[in-house]
Each structure stands twice: as structure tokens, then as C-alpha cells.
Amino acid sequence: DAKTTQPNSMESNEEEPVHLPCNHSTISGTDYIHWYRQLPSQGPEYVIHGLTSNVNNRMASLAIAEDRKSSTLILHRATLRDAAVYYCILRDWSGGSNYKLTFGKGTLLTVNP
Amino acid sequence: DTAVSQTPKYLVTQMGNDKSIKCEQNLGHDTMYWYKQDSKKFLKIMFSYNNKELIINETVPNRFSPKSPDKAHLNLHINSLELGDSAVYFCASSQGGRSEQYFGPGTRLTVT
Numbered sequence: 001d002a003k004t005t006q007p008n009s010m011e012s013n014e015e016e017p018v019h020l021p022c023n024h025s026t027i028s029g030t031d032y033i034h035w036y037r038q039l040p041s042q043g044p045e046y047v048i049h050g051l052t053s054n055v056n057n058r059m060a061s062l063a064i065a066e067d068r069k070s071s072t073l074i075l076h077r078a079t080l081r082d083a084a085v086y087y088c089i090l091r092d093w094s095g096g097s098n099y100k101l102t103f104g105k106g107t108l109l110t111v112n113p
Numbered sequence: 114d115t116a117v118s119q120t121p122k123y124l125v126t127q128m129g130n131d132k133s134i135k136c137e138q139n140l141g142h143d144t145m146y147w148y149k150q151d152s153k154k155f156l157k158i159m160f161s162y163n164n165k166e167l168i169i170n171e172t173v174p175n176r177f178s179p180k181s182p183d184k185a186h187l188n189l190h191i192n193s194l195e196l197g198d199s200a201v202y203f204c205a206s207s208q209g210g211r212s213e214q215y216f217g218p219g220t221r222l223t224v225t
Contacts, residue, residue, distance in 0.1 A: 043205070043216030046215070049213070091211070099146075
């Protein structure tokens with residue numbers, strides 16, 4: 001699986017936007033970029049995924065660089081409930097199904113009131 | 114309604130014992146997984162089942178044996194528990210191998 005690099009931790013203030021970066025310089029053409037998050041004492045939770053175009057859903061937005069070597073997860077207005085570890089994961093969809101998520105260390109997001 | 118549930122939530126046991134963790138999903142998914150999160154918080158896939166067929170067995174000791182009686186259930190049986198088995202075990206499910214995975218709340222296993 002292609003590797004991703006994320007900052008160990010980031011801090012934000014409540015109701016402000018948060019931009020969580022992820023570098024994936026060795027991404028292949030068939031790798032999708034997925035984001036999951038893990039709130040304290042809970043299981044991971046799917047956030048968003050994309051291939052080339054920017055994506056929006058009710059939880060977040062995903063901005064993907066034109067060369068796809070990096071991406072940014074955007075939380076438009078951080079709340080205390082968004083404090084979690086955020087994982088950027090590449091999933092290769094070529095040649096059939098991909099049945100596993102390979103988690104890295106992720107970014108610990110702290111949200112200050 | 115809980116989408117992916119696990120029992121028990123906490124499990125404390127002694128070395129050498131055999132224990133099971135149960136997982137059930139009511140999402141109608143055909144693929145289920147077991148992940149292990151160790152004390153350093155690294156999450157790693159252990160097993161994946163698709164339509165009750167083992168798809169992934171990620172170099173897990175054969176003391177760990179998953180059992181899938183039907184598509185909605187994937188249980189994890191662990192024989193001869195060791196101290197290093199202490200971790201949080203997460204069950205997950207998805208529709209097929211490519212879609213997003215839904216995780217259970219986890220089972221914290223402590224081996225003393």
C-alpha cells in the first residue's frame with residue numbers, strides 16, 4: 001500500500017475552519033484517498049474519499065492537489081466533537097476489490113473551546 | 114439501532130485462557146473484518162470475510178480463529194491467551210471490499 005504522511009498533531013479553535021494535510025507522493029493512478037477519524041474510546045468512522053476531484057459531504061470537504069501528491073481534509077467549522085485522530089489512507093482499487101484499510105499514525109486534532 | 118455491535122465491551126482474563134469476542138452487524142453488508150489496536154494506538158487488519166469466506170488473514174497467530182456463521186456475524190476466538198494479546202479489538206463491516214467500512218465500538222481485552 002502507498003504511504004501517507006500526516007502531522008502528528010494539530011490544534012484548532014471551536015467554530016474555526018481546520019485544514020488537515022496529507023502527503024502521498026507515491027500515489028498511483030488507481031489509489032483512492034480515504035479519510036477516517038477515531039474519536040476517543042470509539043471505533044474509526046468514515047469521513048470522506050475521493051480520486052481526483054474535490055469532494056464535499058455533510059461532514060467535511062476533501063481538496064485534492066492537481067498532481068494528487070497531496071490532499072487536505074477541511075472541516076468548515078470545528079466543534080469540540082471533532083476532536084479525534086484523523087487518518088488519511090490510500091486504497092488501491094485496481095484489479096478487483098481491496099478488502100483492508102491500512103492505518104498510519106494519523107493526526108491528533110485538538111479543538112479548543 | 115446499533116449498526117455494528119460487539120460483545121463484550123471489556124474482557125479481563127488470565128494468560129492461557131480461551132476467550133471469544135462476538136460481532137454482529139445489521140447493515141446487510143457482505144464483508145466483515147477484525148482489526149487490532151495495540152497500546153501504541155496502531156490499528157491493524159487481522160481478518161476479512163466476504164460472504165462467509167476468508168479473504169484476508171494478515172499473519173495472525175493461529176491461536177486466533179475467526180468464525181463466520183452467517184454474513185451478519187463474525188466472531189473471534191482466541192486460544193491460550195498471552196500478555197501481548199492485550200489490545201482493543203474492533204469489528205467492522207462493509208458492502209463489498211471497496212466501500213466505506215463501519216466499525217463497532219471495540220472490545221478492550223486485558224490479559225493478566
